[in-house]
Amino acid sequence: MAVNLSAPRAGDLRPVPGVTIGVAEAGIRKANRKDLTVFLLEPGASVGGVFTRNRFCAAPVQVCREHLQQGDIRAFVVNTGNANAGTGEEGLVRARATCIALARKLEISPQQVLPFSTGVIMEPLPLDRIEAGLPAALADAKPDHWLRAAEGIMTTDTVAKAFSATARVGGAEITVTGISKGAGMIRPNMATMLGFLATDACVAQSLMQQLAFELAESSFNRVTVDGDTSTNDSFIVVATNKAQHAQVTRLDSDDGRALLAAMRQVAQQLAQAIVRDGEGATKFIAVRVEGGRDAQECRQVAYAIAHSPLVKTAFFASDPNLGRILAAVGYAGIDDLDQTRIDLWLDDVHVARSGGRNPAYREEDGQRVMKQQEITIRVGLGRGEAADTVWTCDFSHEYVSINADYRS
Amino acid sequence: MAVNLSAPRAGDLRPVPGVTIGVAEAGIRKANRKDLTVFLLEPGASVGGVFTRNRFCAAPVQVCREHLQQGDIRAFVVNTGNANAGTGEEGLVRARATCIALARKLEISPQQVLPFSTGVIMEPLPLDRIEAGLPAALADAKPDHWLRAAEGIMTTDTVAKAFSATARVGGAEITVTGISKGAGMIRPNMATMLGFLATDACVAQSLMQQLAFELAESSFNRVTVDGDTSTNDSFIVVATNKAQHAQVTRLDSDDGRALLAAMRQVAQQLAQAIVRDGEGATKFIAVRVEGGRDAQECRQVAYAIAHSPLVKTAFFASDPNLGRILAAVGYAGIDDLDQTRIDLWLDDVHVARSGGRNPAYREEDGQRVMKQQEITIRVGLGRGEAADTVWTCDFSHEYVSINADYRS
Numbered sequence: 176m177a178v179n180l181s182a183p184r185a186g187d188l189r190p191v192p193g194v195t196i197g198v199a200e201a202g203i204r205k206a207n208r209k210d211l212t213v214f215l216l217e218p219g220a221s222v223g224g225v226f227t228r229n230r231f232c233a234a235p236v237q238v239c240r241e242h243l244q245q246g247d248i249r250a251f252v253v254n255t256g257n258a259n260a261g262t263g264e265e266g267l268v269r270a271r272a273t274c275i276a277l278a279r280k281l282e283i284s285p286q287q288v289l290p291f292s293t294g295v296i297m298e299p300l301p302l303d304r305i306e307a308g309l310p311a312a313l314a315d316a317k318p319d320h321w322l323r324a325a326e327g328i329m330t331t332d333t334v335a336k337a338f339s340a341t342a343r344v345g346g347a348e349i350t351v352t353g354i355s356k357g358a359g360m361i362r363p364n365m366a367t368m369l370g371f372l373a374t375d376a377c378v379a380q381s382l383m384q385q386l387a388f389e390l391a392e393s394s395f396n397r398v399t400v401d402g403d404t405s406t407n408d409s410f411i412v413v414a415t416n417k418a419q420h421a422q423v424t425r426l427d428s429d430d431g432r433a434l435l436a437a438m439r440q441v442a443q444q445l446a447q448a449i450v451r452d453g454e455g456a457t458k459f460i461a462v463r464v465e466g467g468r469d470a471q472e473c474r475q476v477a478y479a480i481a482h483s484p485l486v487k488t489a490f491f492a493s494d495p496n497l498g499r500i501l502a503a504v505g506y507a508g509i510d511d512l513d514q515t516r517i518d519l520w521l522d523d524v525h526v527a528r529s530g531g532r533n534p535a536y537r538e539e540d541g542q543r544v545m546k547q548q549e550i551t552i553r554v555g556l557g558r559g560e561a562a563d564t565v566w567t568c569d570f571s572h573e574y575v576s577i578n579a580d581y582r583s
Numbered sequence: 584m585a586v587n588l589s590a591p592r593a594g595d596l597r598p599v600p601g602v603t604i605g606v607a608e609a610g611i612r613k614a615n616r617k618d619l620t621v622f623l624l625e626p627g628a629s630v631g632g633v634f635t636r637n638r639f640c641a642a643p644v645q646v647c648r649e650h651l652q653q654g655d656i657r658a659f660v661v662n663t664g665n666a667n668a669g670t671g672e673e674g675l676v677r678a679r680a681t682c683i684a685l686a687r688k689l690e691i692s693p694q695q696v697l698p699f700s701t702g703v704i705m706e707p708l709p710l711d712r713i714e715a716g717l718p719a720a721l722a723d724a725k726p727d728h729w730l731r732a733a734e735g736i737m738t739t740d741t742v743a744k745a746f747s748a749t750a751r752v753g754g755a756e757i758t759v760t761g762i763s764k765g766a767g768m769i770r771p772n773m774a775t776m777l778g779f780l781a782t783d784a785c786v787a788q789s790l791m792q793q794l795a796f797e798l799a800e801s802s803f804n805r806v807t808v809d810g811d812t813s814t815n816d817s818f819i820v821v822a823t824n825k826a827q828h829a830q831v832t833r834l835d836s837d838d839g840r841a842l843l844a845a846m847r848q849v850a851q852q853l854a855q856a857i858v859r860d861g862e863g864a865t866k867f868i869a870v871r872v873e874g875g876r877d878a879q880e881c882r883q884v885a886y887a888i889a890h891s892p893l894v895k896t897a898f899f900a901s902d903p904n905l906g907r908i909l910a911a912v913g914y915a916g917i918d919d920l921d922q923t924r925i926d927l928w929l930d931d932v933h934v935a936r937s938g939g940r941n942p943a944y945r946e947e948d949g950q951r952v953m954k955q956q957e958i959t960i961r962v963g964l965g966r967g968e969a970a971d972t973v974w975t976c977d978f979s980h981e982y983v984s985i986n987a988d989y990r991s
Binding site: 488 | 639
């Protein structure tokens with residue numbers, strides 16, 4: 176039961192010229208499930224990507240990194256049901272074999288294919304089923320299949336995640352459309368489980384890594400469900416270069432900023448959708464930390480709050496047991512933090528002042544905010560001018576149920 | 584329902600000459616509950632202590648640190664029901680006032696009293712009730728009240744925690760007895776919520792800080808329930824110096840090692856008891872990481888595993904979804920970790936080899952171990968000779984229930 180997140184309608188999603196998408200039921204782990212998705216890019220697209228910093232990164236992540244360095248990417252192949260992680264050398268062989276199989280059908284080189292897998296860890300990827308499913312996925316390929324793709328990459332997600340935006344760049348109207356998946360094992364450290372974002376604007380290949388990095392930093396790298404950084408996080412950004420009057424040659428130009436703003440809007444919607452659909456989530460919580468010496472220490476404090484099981488269960492219970500937030504601020508690892516300068520707000524309610532309970536704070540005010548579905552925790556550190564925000568959800572019985580039963 | 588932990592019997596606990604203990608029902612938060620405990624030390628005792636590294640440390644922790652520096656400690660006063668944390672300047676005033684109240688009755692200086700509080704954060708300490716309860720606590724004081732004290736300091740604990748040991752030091756038999764409390768907000772970073780350990784051996788005051796530190800490092804600083812470092816962690820070690828033939832002048836002497844071994848045994852039992860009684864715990868899990876470059880990186884990996892909600896819920900479900908452990912190893916923060924050198928065992932079952940599934944591993948073997956109440960996760964990093972172990976528990980529905988309802 177996602178928090179204020181409903182399934183997108185196909186009509187709300189704008190196709191991106193230069194991208195077609197096909198989805199099939201390949202029976203990878205369970206029957207009668209969309210579990211195999213291909214993205215086909217027309218020649219000339221620019222592609223960038225950022226990936227998990229988990230040192231135990233999955234085989235497809237390693238192959239993606241290699242192939243992205245070659246450039247000239249023409250296709251993605253995405254399977255659910257199996258993460259192809261913790262699979263050693265054999266896993267790498269199978270990830271490469273997936274690329275070879277799709278490349279053969281498209282008459283391109285295997286290096287022009289990016290592979291993505293998500294699902295159970297430490298099981299061998301069922302290569303035969305993926306190969307057998309490819310013809311159906313290719314036959315299904317159409318420009319307006321973004322919603323089908325969003326459905327095709329779901330695992331424990333309860334709602335498909337897809338958003339579109341438009342912007343004026345260089346006098347032309349450009350489109351941005353993206354999809355994402357993820358609900359648990361979510362504390363992206365570079366990117367989310369899977370996120371794909373495309374625009375028809377013209378962006379040189381040389382700018383794509385920076386573009387992907389900047390977008391991830393303000394979206395997927397600011398959300399957490401359970402603090403578990405996945406082995407498979409991948410976030411891919413495509414510019415199909417089809418909107419010939421929308422040329423972006425620098426990201427810090429007016430056109431670059433317009434494109435970045437539109438893409439960031441969709442990336443943040445996709446990232447926040449993952450939190451709204453976080454496993455067992457009943458509340459969407461923004462944690463904003465202000466008054467830090469730099470943004471990094473603000474994030475450090477925000478993540479300590481966002482990962483605290485005690486804070487998350489208190490929000491689940493709508494119990495304003497807000498000392499738990501102060502405790503998390505205290506153990507976040509800022510060694511010279513002065514507790515007498517800490518302030519805490521829950522939305523507009525000033526809870527703690529100068530490290531102690533605000534004399535004007537009334538429990539019923541805290542209670543009122545705690546009952547909402549959307550809450551902002553705001554902490555003032557009183558050390559400087561920097562600020563940062565992360566988004567998270569609460570921690571419920573349902574989270575335990577989902578993760579105790581995931582494989583059964 | 585604690586894991587393999589039953590309540591101690593009063594007869595199993597040995598009094599420590601030089602220590603008397605009294606307990607009272609002061610109605611601090613709830614009526615008819617032992618919630619106020621005093622420890623009285625005869626003159627000449629040596630006392631050391633280590634405290635939380637949480638920067639939002641509670642008022643009593645700050646006062647303890649000050650008073651310990653003065654030395655010549657004669658009494659402790661411990662309340663449950665209220666942590667006196669997140670209480671600002673007024674909290675410090677009240678912690679000091681508690682010491683003054685007890686000192687007046689004992690005709691000692693307030694600096695000779697150490698105050699301890701545990702319970703709800705950010706509520707004012709009810710000084711009047713503590714003062715009103717002191718006469719009853721003092722009238723109750725007896726040498727054989729260690730079990731009553733273990734009961735008197737419980738909060739969400741379901742079982743009282745107390746252990747004794749004896750050792751031969753310098754030809755004399757000495758006694759070690761200790762108590763602890765804690766079940767949630769447990770990831771001690773210097774010490775646990777509350778732990779008190781006493782011996783009648785003779786140890787110079789100048790050795791006490793080192794003794795307390797070494798004991799904490801191998802016991803309370805190796806356990807975690809939920810990763811939340813408390814604001815109030817305090818671990819106090821007392822040598823009453825009553826066993827005049829058991830003189831320890833250096834910790835690295837034979838007598839010093841004998842004393843340390845006996846005290847470490849009790850400290851580890853107390854620390855492990857906190858995990859066994861961890862909120863909602865159904866399993867006791869040792870996480871041992873070997874083959875690291877140094878002990879610090881082994882601990883870092885062990886804590887990443889021990890804090891992962893995905894790992895902990897899998898253990899709750901007895902589901903050998905063991906790729907989650909590999910994922911936690913990968914995100915533990917060792918930047919140059921080589922995943923192809925990682926091994927994983929569950930007790931005697933070799934699950935992963937060289938970063939992939941061990942070909943000889945059978946799911947039913949993993950399943951067999953997962954069903955046990957006591958499990959050792961062993962990870963080989965393949966980088967060096969260092970090793971370290973932390974102890975934790977699983978993550979159940981009951982944890983969410985307890986922490987969603989704690990204050991109600």
